[in-house]
Amino acid sequence: xxxxxxxxxxxxxxxxxxxxxxxxxxxxxxxxxxxxxxxxxxxxxxxxxxxxxxxxxxxxxxxxxxxxxxxxxxxxxxxxxxxxxxxxxxxxxxxxxxxxxxxxxxxxxxxxxxxxxxxxxxxxxxxxxxxxxxxxxxxxxxxxxxxxxxxxxxxxxxxxxxxxxxxxxxxxxxxxxxxxxxxxxxxxxxxxxxx
Amino acid sequence: xxxxxxxxxxxxxxxxxxxxxxxxxxxxxxxxxxxxxxxxxxxxxxxxxxxxxxxxxxxxxxxxxxxxxxxxxxxxxxxxxxxxxxxxxxxxxxxxxxxxxxxxxxxxxxxxxxxxxxxxxxxxxxxxxxx
Numbered sequence: 001x002x003x004x005x006x007x008x009x010x011x012x013x014x015x016x017x018x019x020x021x022x023x024x025x026x027x028x029x030x031x032x033x034x035x036x037x038x039x040x041x042x043x044x045x046x047x048x049x050x051x052x053x054x055x056x057x058x059x060x061x062x063x064x065x066x067x068x069x070x071x072x073x074x075x076x077x078x079x080x081x082x083x084x085x086x087x088x089x090x091x092x093x094x095x096x097x098x099x100x101x102x103x104x105x106x107x108x109x110x111x112x113x114x115x116x117x118x119x120x121x122x123x124x125x126x127x128x129x130x131x132x133x134x135x136x137x138x139x140x141x142x143x144x145x146x147x148x149x150x151x152x153x154x155x156x157x158x159x160x161x162x163x164x165x166x167x168x169x170x171x172x173x174x175x176x177x178x179x180x181x182x183x184x185x186x187x188x189x190x191x192x193x194x195x
Numbered sequence: 196x197x198x199x200x201x202x203x204x205x206x207x208x209x210x211x212x213x214x215x216x217x218x219x220x221x222x223x224x225x226x227x228x229x230x231x232x233x234x235x236x237x238x239x240x241x242x243x244x245x246x247x248x249x250x251x252x253x254x255x256x257x258x259x260x261x262x263x264x265x266x267x268x269x270x271x272x273x274x275x276x277x278x279x280x281x282x283x284x285x286x287x288x289x290x291x292x293x294x295x296x297x298x299x300x301x302x303x304x305x306x307x308x309x310x311x312x313x314x315x316x317x318x319x320x321x322x323x324x325x326x
Binding site: 013015018019022023026027030043044047048051052055056115119130134135165166169 | 216237
């Protein structure tokens with residue numbers, strides 16, 4: 001069944017097609033949820049809520065864009081909604097300087113699982129900003145609006161997240177990480193006044 | 196090699212490693228890590244929610260149809276009653292109103308007609324009452 005046929009069948013509320021759509025996209029989207037939400041059960045709840053919105057609002061999807069991208073946006077929004085309910089990002093900024101215990105499995109070649117573990121070690125503020133900026137490609141201005149924080153906070157959270165990840169990778173003795181240095185423009189990213 | 200060239204070389208190297216560093220977190224295999232697949236109960240929960248939603252939607256659709264029929268029924272029932280009442284009221288008004296006035300009203304756009312009516316009225320007034 002092609003993607004277009006699957007979408008059409010889901011628009012007609014065909015349960016088998018809905019399950020096929022879920023089976024096709026849920027593993028990847030669960031990975032997206034796991035990037036944002038640490039606990040497995042919470043990630044599953046977010047996934048259920050996101051797919052419920054996808055399947056009940058599938059008529060709103062315009063076929064000129066990417067269907068996977070559309071689902072991904074819903075999943076990311078749902079993850080952020082979950083995090084906003086649980087955490088106040090304004091407060092999180094103040095406590096992120098606390099050290100978080102590192103408990104990653106140390107291996108020479110980092111596999112996907114370990115990378116996810118590294119992300120999970122990060123405090124929620126770092127992780128969320130890092131995911132939104134590096135993975136989803138949002139701008140700091142957009143992130144600031146999404147999380148109800150200032151642009152400078154978003155920038156500083158990203159810098160701190162990168163620093164923390166770098167030190168974690170060094171602990172894991174990731175090959176080549178010793179060559180990685182923060183460039184001057186990157187350090188300067190959070191310097192400056194908020195527009 | 197000049198200092199600038201060295202600096203540029205180092206920057207290129209850093210940027211390449213920097214890209215590698217970020218690409219490490221961008222790789223799609225992270226999101227498809229098999230150990231993080233959702234458990235089968237997730238679909239069952241989702242299916243239950245979808246069933247509930249479908250039931251609610253059907254109920255709403257049925258309710259909407261019921262409401263439409265109810266409004267139509269009321270319109271069909273009430274319209275003849277209202278029309279009948281209006282006609283009856285109109286008839287009563289006609290009975291209460293003198294014929295001359297009715298005639299003037301119906302021929303009001305014709306001045307000669309009005310004049311004729313007034314003349315007839317005046318003649319009637321001049322005639323002595325019959326015993």
